[in-house]
Amino acid sequence: xxxxxxxxxxxxxxxxxxxxTEQGIASxxxxxxxxxxxxxxxxxxxxxxxxxxxxxxxxVMVLAGRLTLIIDGQAVDALPGNIVRMPANIxxxxxxxxxxxxxxxxxxxxxxxxx
Numbered sequence: 295x296x297x298x299x300x301x302x303x304x305x306x307x308x309x310x311x312x313x314x315t316e317q318g319i320a321s322x323x324x325x326x327x328x329x330x331x332x333x334x335x336x337x338x339x340x341x342x343x344x345x346x347x348x349x350x351x352x353x354v355m356v357l358a359g360r361l362t363l364i365i366d367g368q369a370v371d372a373l374p375g376n377i378v379r380m381p382a383n384i385x386x387x388x389x390x391x392x393x394x395x396x397x398x399x400x401x402x403x404x405x406x407x408x409x
Contacts, residue, residue: 300324308357312336314393319343330400337361337390345387351401352380359394363387 300306312322314336324332330350337359345364354363356372363370363378364387372378380386388396 308334308397309395312395314338314395317341324397328402330402333398333400335388335396335398337388337394337396339390339392342389343387345385347383347385348380348400349382350403351382353399353401354378354380354388355397355399357395357397359390359392361394361396362389362391364389 300311311324312320312334314320315338317338317340319338319341320336322334324334334357354361354372355377356374358374361372363372363380365378365380366384366386370378
């Protein structure tokens with residue numbers, strides 16, 4: 295496993311690990327491994343990720359602000375402290391009606407782990 299830019303054996307404030315971009319989206323990979331990865335996102339108001347699908351389940355944890363996740367055409371409003379699972383191979387998008395931060399955890403299935 296690799297953990298770019300995060301010191302080991304230390305507590306980190308998630309909000310300080312990413313710098314928002316005015317009128318844009320910032321992202322930072324915190325960890326990458328064969329079983330998945332963890333990425334922080336900071337959205338300015340009105341920004342988002344266009345509809346796409348991923349071959350793996352993903353978990354979105356809202357850290358600040360408010361996000362609207364569109365999953366298979368259904369809107370899911372999420373607030374700080376909420377977690378939402380986006381199923382593999384299902385179209386989804388992210389909209390930030392206000393400045394927001396989220397953590398995305400991609401869950402890759404490891405060989406032999408299905409069951």
